[in-house]
Amino acid sequence: MRIILYLGKGGVGKTTIAAATGLRCAELGHRTLVVSTDIAHSLADSLDHPLGNEPTPVAPNLYAQEINVVEEVREHWGKLQGYLGHLLQRRGMGKAIAEELSIIPGMEEVVSLLHIQAHAEQGRFDRIIVDAAPTGETMRLLTMPESFQWYVERFYNWGDTAIRWTGGILRRLMPDKDPLAKLPRLVEDVNRLREVLTDPQTTSYRVVLNPERMVIREGARAVSYLALFGYPVDAVVVNRILPGLVSRAPGQVEVAQPSQDPYLAGLQTIQARYLAEIERDFYPLPIFRAGWLEQEVVGLDALHELAQAIYGPADPAQVFFHGPTQEILEEGDDLVLVLPLPHLELEKVRLTKRGDELFITVGNFKRELLLPGVLAQRPAADATFVDGALRIRFPAPEPLPAPEEAAPSP
Ligand SMILES: Nc1ncnc2c1ncn2[C@@H]1O[C@H](COP(=O)(O)OP(=O)(O)OP(=O)(O)O)[C@@H](O)[C@H]1O
Numbered sequence: 001m002r003i004i005l006y007l008g009k010g011g012v013g014k015t016t017i018a019a020a021t022g023l024r025c026a027e028l029g030h031r032t033l034v035v036s037t038d039i040a041h042s043l044a045d046s047l048d049h050p051l052g053n054e055p056t057p058v059a060p061n062l063y064a065q066e067i068n069v070v071e072e073v074r075e076h077w078g079k080l081q082g083y084l085g086h087l088l089q090r091r092g093m094g095k096a097i098a099e100e101l102s103i104i105p106g107m108e109e110v111v112s113l114l115h116i117q118a119h120a121e122q123g124r125f126d127r128i129i130v131d132a133a134p135t136g137e138t139m140r141l142l143t144m145p146e147s148f149q150w151y152v153e154r155f156y157n158w159g160d161t162a163i164r165w166t167g168g169i170l171r172r173l174m175p176d177k178d179p180l181a182k183l184p185r186l187v188e189d190v191n192r193l194r195e196v197l198t199d200p201q202t203t204s205y206r207v208v209l210n211p212e213r214m215v216i217r218e219g220a221r222a223v224s225y226l227a228l229f230g231y232p233v234d235a236v237v238v239n240r241i242l243p244g245l246v247s248r249a250p251g252q253v254e255v256a257q258p259s260q261d262p263y264l265a266g267l268q269t270i271q272a273r274y275l276a277e278i279e280r281d282f283y284p285l286p287i288f289r290a291g292w293l294e295q296e297v298v299g300l301d302a303l304h305e306l307a308q309a310i311y312g313p314a315d316p317a318q319v320f321f322h323g324p325t326q327e328i329l330e331e332g333d334d335l336v337l338v339l340p341l342p343h344l345e346l347e348k349v350r351l352t353k354r355g356d357e358l359f360i361t362v363g364n365f366k367r368e369l370l371l372p373g374v375l376a377q378r379p380a381a382d383a384t385f386v387d388g389a390l391r392i393r394f395p396a397p398e399p400l401p402a403p404e405e406a407a408p409s410p
């Protein structure tokens, strides 16, 4: 069983590529589900087929589903929320504040994830392709299991005590069954889910890009955060590439056939520059490419063509890259960022850090890296090559001065 999750900035083509990948998997004979976790669904438009909250058959071996998280949270968790609201009000909180506080953060994301978990465990599908919301929301989705668990455990303990203290009155307010009883089970499910989502044999994350500056930056940041949380990224898909561009060597892209139209020729030059940048900055991830088609990619025929253009004869569900794209190790108080760069010669490495951007220069090789917050707040000290990997050391920041000893009271 394989789960492939496409993420990237808004509008880059995530839904289209997820649908195309799903179709190709189904054509290869695998029972496939394409599932959308974006609240603003567009999967049905892309497949040109009506969809609902349950897997709907779309083509031989192909099912698709648009999870209705808002309704589901209301249906299954509304009672619990109402109940927590009552508890808070009994503690003297105003109604509006109590209701606001009773919303468990991340509940919607967790509902989406649990659907994927249920499909993964039921074994009805061999391939689950996830069409995710734009990067920010999806990163929230993926980092949710940990923070959600923390929150729910606190709430559970607190709610339990509150019941014991207030006894009968609250029991009468409670829905028929104890809604808190659901929580430990949920925490357990979320725990198992994280195991599935971080297992590189099962799950792969793919970043969808367009050759544009802001899109690349957001994608690079996503790769850093995925690495930080241990989510395995196995490829990059660059979508909407203009015709006439040729990659001579990794990081060297030329406009081989300039357009007669000066406007388009200008865009080709810009795209060539950004494509080269992608080849450098996302190394060593394999890069798949899709051209900018003349028409919107809607319906099974168009999706079939697109999948063919991206993956050719390859099975899109295979694992295209094994191993971490980057790792953060702890050495004493220092953090060490390890970047596999097996094809580089040993040369002097120059590091320039500006906020959360790190510029690495090794001979002719230049790479820009967006650092996760935990590294951005530290200085970058030195860089060394060890076993085909660049190791960059981030020493612990200067410790904060200890608070002055309080003067002994007279
Ligand atoms: N290679 C392509 N050539 C031409 N049109 C494309 C291509 N890829 C995607 N499109 C079109 O671009 C539009 C946006 O694509 P899509 O909905 O897949 O993006 P998305 O990343 O899922 O967006 P959102 O972040 O809003 O969910 C759609 O109309 C789609 O048909």
Ligand SMILES: [Mg+2]
Pocket: 014, 015, 016, 038, 042, 131, 132
């Ligand atoms: Mg989409």
